Amino acid sequence: MAPLRLAAFARAVEFQQAAESWLARSERESNLVITTMAAAARQEGSVHGWLVMSGEEPVLVLIQIPSQYLLVSRGEPGAAAWAADALQAELPGVSGPAAAAAAFAKRWSERTGCVAGLNREMTLFTTERIAFFRRPRGALRQARADEFDKLLRMSIEAARDMNLPGPEQNPTSIEAGLHRAIAEGRQFVWAAGDTIRAMASYVPARPAGGARIRWVYTPAEFRGHGYGTAVSGALAEWLLGSGQAWVSLFADNANPISTGMYRRLGFRPEYVHRTVRFERSLT
Numbered sequence: 001m002a003p004l005r006l007a008a009f010a011r012a013v014e015f016q017q018a019a020e021s022w023l024a025r026s027e028r029e030s031n032l033v034i035t036t037m038a039a040a041a042r043q044e045g046s047v048h049g050w051l052v053m054s055g056e057e058p059v060l061v062l063i064q065i066p067s068q069y070l071l072v073s074r075g076e077p078g079a080a081a082w083a084a085d086a087l088q089a090e091l092p093g094v095s096g097p098a099a100a101a102a103a104f105a106k107r108w109s110e111r112t113g114c115v116a117g118l119n120r121e122m123t124l125f126t127t128e129r130i131a132f133f134r135r136p137r138g139a140l141r142q143a144r145a146d147e148f149d150k151l152l153r154m155s156i157e158a159a160r161d162m163n164l165p166g167p168e169q170n171p172t173s174i175e176a177g178l179h180r181a182i183a184e185g186r187q188f189v190w191a192a193g194d195t196i197r198a199m200a201s202y203v204p205a206r207p208a209g210g211a212r213i214r215w216v217y218t219p220a221e222f223r224g225h226g227y228g229t230a231v232s233g234a235l236a237e238w239l240l241g242s243g244q245a246w247v248s249l250f251a252d253n254a255n256p257i258s259t260g261m262y263r264r265l266g267f268r269p270e271y272v273h274r275t276v277r278f279e280r281s282l283t
C-alpha cells in the first residue's frame with residue numbers, strides 16, 4: 001500500500017463527488033455514509049469530510065455533521081487508526097463498521113486521553129423480499145401534517161428508548177428531521193382510525209439502489225400486538241414495490257425482540273455497526 005494521506009473537504013457536494021463511486025462498490029455496507037453525505041449535499045449544510053488516500057485510491061471515508069459523531073466507512077482498521085492520528089477535529093464520538101470504529105476509537109483515546117465508551121452495537125439487515133406477517137388492526141399510511149406534534153413526542157421518546165448518541169437526541173434536530181420526512185412523504189404510521197399504533201420512516205433512497213428504514217417505534221401502550229412488525233414489513237413491501245432493489249434497517253444487538261422480528265420478516269444480517277462515545281477523563 002502506498003503511503004497514506006488525508007484529503008479534507010468543506011463543501012458537501014465536492015466531497016460527495018470525490019467519495020461516492022468508491023463507496024458504491026460496497027453499497028449496502030456503505031449505505032449510512034452514502035445517505036448521510038447525500039443529505040448534507042442536498043441541504044447544502046455544513047459538513048467536515050475527509051478521504052484517507054493511498055495513492056489516488058480512497059481507502060477510508062470519514063464524515064462529520066457539526067456536533068454529531070464522526071461517521072467512518074468500511075476500511076482497514078489500520079487506516080482508521082492512522083486517521084485518528086491525522087485528524088484535527090472536536091469529536092463527541094465515532095460510529096461505523098465495528099472493526100474500523102474500534103480501531104479509530106482506540107487510537108483516538110490513546111492520543112487525546114479521552115475515555116472511549118461503547119454506546120451501542122447494531123446490525124444492518126437487508127432484504128429483497130418480505131416474508132408473510134400477521135397484520136393487526138389498522139393499516140400503513142403516510143403521516144399527515146396535522147399529526148406532527150404527536151409524532152414529535154413519539155420521536156423524542158424513541159430517541160431516548162433506542163439509546164441514540166446524545167447529539168441525535170437533540171429535540172431541535174429531531175423536529176427538523178421529522179418536518180422534512182413528513183413534507184417529503186417519507187414518514188409513515190400504522191394507524192387504526194386516528195390512533196397511531198407505530199411509526200417508521202425511511203431516508204431518501206438512491207435510485208433503485210436500496211432504501212433504509214429508520215425510526216421504527218411503537219409506544220409502550222401498544223407493544224406486544226405486532227404493530228412494530230406490521231409497520232416495518234408493510235413499509236418494506238411498499239418500498240420494494242416502488243422499485244427499490246433492496247431494503248435495509250439497523251437493529252440494536254442488545255434487543256433480541258427487534259432483531260428476531262426482522263429475521264422473521266426475511267431480513268439478513270450484513271455487518272455489525274459500532275458507536276463509541278468520547279468522554280473527558282476525570283484523572
